[in-house]
Amino acid sequence: MSIDSTKRQKQARVLRDFRKVHRLTGALLFVFFFVISITGLLLGWKKHTGGLILxxxxxxxxxxxxxxxxxxxxxxxxxxxxxxxxxxxxxxxxxxxxxxxxxxxxxxxxxxxxxxxxxxxxxxxxxxxxxxRRADFIENLHDGSILDRIFGVDSGTLKVIYSTIMGVALLIFTITGFWLWYGPKRMKQGSSASLSPTTTVHRPARPLRGN
Incomplete structure (x- = not known):
């Protein structure tokens, strides 16, 4: 087995692992990502809703x-x-x-x-x-502090845990998503480079001279 073939197999295995992590992260935290995106959008527009939110x-x-x-x-x-x-x-x-x-x-x-x-x-x-104060309610949903309100935790521990989990998950989601886009391009470039023909310069043969 050639070195290029082994390298491509390793890249393909890494790509499969990243795809699995990306899919698993998205499936497990879909609801939380959805809530964060919607509440973030509402908070961005809160001053422009005619008093509906703020x-x-x-x-x-x-x-x-x-x-x-x-x-x-x-x-x-x-x-x-x-x-x-x-x-x-x-x-x-x-x-x-x-x-x-x-x-x-x-x-x-x-x-x-x-x-x-x-x-x-x-x-x-x-x-x-x-x-x-609808804006406060949406903000508590967005940063997870509503969990502290529900369970009566004054220290904000649940908010910190929630923010840490979602921050790390979003970082993983971003890295794996980038690699799912960049990985195939890198493999394709490597394959093209390994299959490209080597240019050989042929020089015309010199005529033989007699003695």
């Missing part, structure tokens, strides 16, 4: 911080707004974070439960908008 930031009456109400008063107004509008027990609400927008004169209160959000006029405490 509500616009409303404008308050004053951007001067000296005119703003104390944070504790605004917080009470936010809890009261949820209770009055949805009839929820405020003792069951968990405040996730407070987002202050000095350039808009607005303060946003974001709750853990049901991804609720309340926008208040920072100067008057008036409710500007009550929303469901």
């Amino acid at each position: 509500a616009k930031t409303y404008t308050g009456t004053s951007t001067n911080l000296q005119d703003w109400l104390p944070v504790d008063s605004l917080t009470q107004n936010a809890f009261k707004a949820v209770k009055d509008s949805l009839g929820m027990d405020t003792t069951m609400l968990t405040l996730d974070r407070i987002d202050m927008r000095p350039d808009k004169g607005t303060v946003k209160f974001l709750f853990v439960e049901e991804y609720l959000g309340v926008q208040l006029d920072a100067a008057t405490g008036k409710v500007l908008h009550l929303e469901t």
Whole structure:
């Protein structure tokens, strides 16, 4: 068996192994790849959906911080707004974070439960908008942190595990996919080089001279 034939067999075996890994990775993680692609697309468009995914930031009456109400008063107004509008027990609400927008004169209160959000006029405490933070839900789906919410894990361990698995899987998927495209081309080039005829230069024979 020639050296070129042995080399081609090794390349073909590597190509088969890469194809098997690529197919297996795609089959096992198809649903996760699908979710990541769809949620990534939605997050990219969230500010251009007319408030369907991400509500616009409303404008308050004053951007001067000296005119703003104390944070504790605004917080009470936010809890009261949820209770009055949805009839929820405020003792069951968990405040996730407070987002202050000095350039808009607005303060946003974001709750853990049901991804609720309340926008208040920072100067008057008036409710500007009550929303469901769909963008936050989509982001939690995208990065896997929704698993921590479901199972009540505060450390974010499940998100790290999910991100690691999906990151490594995507890297493997990319490498094997590239080799499935490049490998056959490389084998074809090697075969063409080994089968190309060797050019031989023929010189005309010199006539024999007599003695």
